Amino acid sequence: MHTHRIVAALLSAVLLAGCAPSTKVIMGSEQSAVQLRSYQQRAFDTADKTQTLRSVISTLQDLGFVVDKADLDLGTVSATKLSGYQLRMTVTARPRGTNQMLVRANAQYMDKAVEDPKPYQDFFTALEKSMFLTAHQVD
Numbered sequence: 001m002h003t004h005r006i007v008a009a010l011l012s013a014v015l016l017a018g019c020a021p022s023t024k025v026i027m028g029s030e031q032s033a034v035q036l037r038s039y040q041q042r043a044f045d046t047a048d049k050t051q052t053l054r055s056v057i058s059t060l061q062d063l064g065f066v067v068d069k070a071d072l073d074l075g076t077v078s079a080t081k082l083s084g085y086q087l088r089m090t091v092t093a094r095p096r097g098t099n100q101m102l103v104r105a106n107a108q109y110m111d112k113a114v115e116d117p118k119p120y121q122d123f124f125t126a127l128e129k130s131m132f133l134t135a136h137q138v139d
Contacts, residue, residue: 039117041104042124043096044131049075052093052101055130063126065089086110089123103127 046052049072056077057067065079065087075094081087088108096102105123107114114120 036115037104039120039124040106041102042128043100043102044128045099046101046131046135047095047099049093049095049101051134052103052131053077055127055134056091056093056103059123059127059130060089060091062130063123087114087119089119091123 044052053070053072053075057070057079060067060077060079063081064083065081067077067079069078070076074092076090076092078088078090081089086109089105090108091103091105093101093103103124105120107119
């Protein structure tokens with residue numbers, strides 16, 4: 001009888017574990033969260049949140065986005081690009097330590113998370129140039 005209980009408990013544990021949804025299904029992502037985050041965020045050597053958000057806004061506009069909402073207190077900017085398709089980008093900036101800002105971008109195409117690294121790389125390449133020019137006071 002004791003053996004039957006152990007077998008039943010093990011069988012139940014295996015069956016329940018098999019029913020648990022995977023992280024990929026829950027998050028709706030084909031890639032790991034760490035891999036996705038690796039190209040969704042960058043750290044910048046500045047403590048100026050306002051200037052960082054201004055650079056984010058101008059970068060998004062330079063890339064053809066229309067800014068929908070910007071909130072300095074929350075450190076967020078949301079923008080939409082409507083050129084034959086609808087791409088929405090939400091960017092957040094928050095302090096990282098005392099002398100860095102961590103900028104994270106999340107893109108959605110037709111309400112589906114963008115996992116392709118290219119749009120993020122394009123955004124961060126343009127943002128890095130903007131941040132560099134601003135830091136060196138080049139107009």
